[in-house]
Amino acid sequence: MEVLMAKYNYFLYILLMAIGLWGMIAKNNLVKKIVGMGIFQTAIILFYVSTSVKKGASIPILAHAHAGDAHHAVDVSLISNPLPHVLMLTAIVVGVATLGLALALIQKIYQEYHTIEEDEILEALNK
Amino acid sequence: MNISTQLPALIVVIPLLSALIMAVVTLNKKAWAWPIAVAALGGALWAALGTLCMVIHSGPIQYRLGGWAPPYGIEYRIDHLSAMVLLVISLVAFLAAIFSKESIKKEILEKRNHFYTIFVLATTGLLGMTITGDAFNLYVLLEITSLTTYSLLAFGGGRAYFATFNYLIMGTIGACLYLLGVGYLYIKTGSLNMLDLFQLLPALADSKTILIAFIFIQVGLWIKMAFFPLHGWLPNAYSNAPIATAVLVAPLMTKVTIYIMIRVMFFVFSADYVFSMFYGTFFMVSAAAVAILVGSFYALSQTDIKRMLTYILIAEVGYMVGGAWLGNPQGLSGSIYHIAADAIMTLTVFLALGSIAFKTGSTKIQDMGGIFKKMPITMAIFLVGAAGMVGIPPFCGFFSKWYLITGGIDAGQWFFVIALLISSLVNAIVFFRIIEVGYFGDVESHTHVSYKRDEAPLTMLIPGLISVGLVLGMGLYTREIMVFLVDPIIRSIF
Numbered sequence: 353m354e355v356l357m358a359k360y361n362y363f364l365y366i367l368l369m370a371i372g373l374w375g376m377i378a379k380n381n382l383v384k385k386i387v388g389m390g391i392f393q394t395a396i397i398l399f400y401v402s403t404s405v406k407k408g409a410s411i412p413i414l415a416h417a418h419a420g421d422a423h424h425a426v427d428v429s430l431i432s433n434p435l436p437h438v439l440m441l442t443a444i445v446v447g448v449a450t451l452g453l454a455l456a457l458i459q460k461i462y463q464e465y466h467t468i469e470e471d472e473i474l475e476a477l478n479k
Numbered sequence: 480m481n482i483s484t485q486l487p488a489l490i491v492v493i494p495l496l497s498a499l500i501m502a503v504v505t506l507n508k509k510a511w512a513w514p515i516a517v518a519a520l521g522g523a524l525w526a527a528l529g530t531l532c533m534v535i536h537s538g539p540i541q542y543r544l545g546g547w548a549p550p551y552g553i554e555y556r557i558d559h560l561s562a563m564v565l566l567v568i569s570l571v572a573f574l575a576a577i578f579s580k581e582s583i584k585k586e587i588l589e590k591r592n593h594f595y596t597i598f599v600l601a602t603t604g605l606l607g608m609t610i611t612g613d614a615f616n617l618y619v620l621l622e623i624t625s626l627t628t629y630s631l632l633a634f635g636g637g638r639a640y641f642a643t644f645n646y647l648i649m650g651t652i653g654a655c656l657y658l659l660g661v662g663y664l665y666i667k668t669g670s671l672n673m674l675d676l677f678q679l680l681p682a683l684a685d686s687k688t689i690l691i692a693f694i695f696i697q698v699g700l701w702i703k704m705a706f707f708p709l710h711g712w713l714p715n716a717y718s719n720a721p722i723a724t725a726v727l728v729a730p731l732m733t734k735v736t737i738y739i740m741i742r743v744m745f746f747v748f749s750a751d752y753v754f755s756m757f758y759g760t761f762f763m764v765s766a767a768a769v770a771i772l773v774g775s776f777y778a779l780s781q782t783d784i785k786r787m788l789t790y791i792l793i794a795e796v797g798y799m800v801g802g803a804w805l806g807n808p809q810g811l812s813g814s815i816y817h818i819a820a821d822a823i824m825t826l827t828v829f830l831a832l833g834s835i836a837f838k839t840g841s842t843k844i845q846d847m848g849g850i851f852k853k854m855p856i857t858m859a860i861f862l863v864g865a866a867g868m869v870g871i872p873p874f875c876g877f878f879s880k881w882y883l884i885t886g887g888i889d890a891g892q893w894f895f896v897i898a899l900l901i902s903s904l905v906n907a908i909v910f911f912r913i914i915e916v917g918y919f920g921d922v923e924s925h926t927h928v929s930y931k932r933d934e935a936p937l938t939m940l941i942p943g944l945i946s947v948g949l950v951l952g953m954g955l956y957t958r959e960i961m962v963f964l965v966d967p968i969i970r971s972i973f
Contacts, residue, residue: 439615450626457644
């Protein structure tokens with residue numbers, strides 16, 4: 353129970369990931385699959401970002417540092433880790449590109465079969 | 480400034496910039512797309528060749544992008560293994576680009592400028608994946624490769640859209656699992672640089688987080704490489720694609736992912752860590768044997784050559800995964816050698832099949848009647864590729880199987896050895912069936928096939944003949960390849 357309370361955010365991401373994965377695999381509607389994919393990717397992005405959080409830490413910008421004295425001591429426990437944010441910016445871009453491509457494909461599938469329900473498409477394919 | 484010190488960066492920069500320039504330049508002049516693509520891939524081939532020579536001459540190269548020292552900056556790290564894979568990728572892409580000239584004009588004339596832009600970008604992604612020494616950079620390039628591959632496959636139209644959509648869903652799950660695994664490694668070690676991780680991880684060998692990270696990364700890569708039972712997306716996606724896409728994607732995509740798997744297993748984690756796992760070797764080698772058997776038997780039941788080859792691809796994935804997990808130098812040598820050999824052999828077969836599809840418009844086995852009379856040179860190319868896949872000496876397929884089988888015997892994995900032998904037999908059966916129909920098949924019932932000689936254009940034949948030379952050359956110079964490229968890698972692992 354203590355673990356659950358202390359690390360509740362991670363359990364939330366596991367739940368989100370499971371929902372996303374279920375949506376991608378079990379849903380019949382192609383757009384709903386894409387929504388599941390979005391939830392799945394967002395869960396991972398949240399997971400990364402929350403690893404950078406420290407209690408009582410501030411944003412990673414040095415307020416009074418000038419170009420010359422970049423070497424002065426910084427207490428890292430007062431600054432949250434910026435690297436996961438930067439990584440996730442890239443991951444978000446990848447996610448957007450995937451989403452765009454998937455929607456374009458769905459549009460093409462709709463033009464081809466006049467439906468976006470998976471079972472109806474499979475029926476048309478097996479005809 | 481000496482250009483040779485910049486060669487590792489040029490491998491990626493030349494095709495990347497060419498793709499961007501091409502996207503703009505070819506908007507009004509579609510005919511320029513093919514020459515620019517061939518020139519860009521030729522440039523990458525030149526850089527990869529130069530890098531390979533440097534690596535053989537003076538050992539692994541480290542290249543710091545922007546001069547930032549690792550582990551803070553992204554580093555390119557080229558050892559013998561990655562130099563070999565880089566050369567294979569750029570060579571296959573170059574030949575595939577030359578080959579595609581006529582078939583693209585026939586299949587997607589109006590959008591061929593977009594096709595070539597994405598084609599070159601896909602090659603950039605593959606090269607970048609191979610060359611990078613940074614685990615997160617690898618994820619980004621993996622997704623660049625996947626996204627461009629989805630678009631290339633979807634150029635097939637019709638059935639290809641739905642098949643590609645399924646691939647996209649599966650591929651995204653795979654990439655996300657990889658990303659999650661990298662996240663776990665980052666939490667535990669605070670590093671994303673592969674070499675840095677390799678040095679940090681032994682101290683954490685007992686951690687459950689590290690084990691979960693390893694499993695997530697492996698499962699993610701298995702989905703991407705279509706390792707049975709995660710192969711469901713591959714046959715439909717590849718068999719509905721335009722022939723020019725299949726020629727690029729089929730030889731490279733699975734093989735590069737297997738290279739990534741080997742890299743993660745031995746250069747991020749270590750051989751000690753991987754093979755100390757509870758029954759890991761036994762479980763994985765058995766799974767690989769099952770993959771080989773299932774792929775082979777599905778190949779046996781196909782009536783379309785393109786579809787049959789996609790199932791052989793799945794069986795070949797089993798070869799390499801099994802070889803890597805055998806845990807002895809013989810098996811891993813076979814696996815690494817087979818990455819290059821299988822890429823070249825698959826290219827050869829697909830080039831020949833592409834020419835046939837271009838001329839006759841069909842890839843069904845029953846339509847192959849009289850094809851030897853009609854396209855003798857193409858069928859000669861096909862026969863060499865097929866003989867390589869069956870494993871007839873002196874073609875390169877024989878030697879990779881030899882190493883894999885001796886490795887399997889050394890490790891006492893008899894199930895794997897038997898699966899390899901059965902797979903060779905099945906390959907022989909499926910290819911001889913095509914030869915039988917091609918020689919003795921009934922021509923009269925199919926009006927569109929005649930005995931008249933009608934060979935594919937030169938831009939299709941020349942890449943095919945070059946790849947035939949490579950299949951033969953790789954087989955004849957197996958000893959040199961082993962001594963100069965594979966052995967240094969094996970020595971650094973075991």
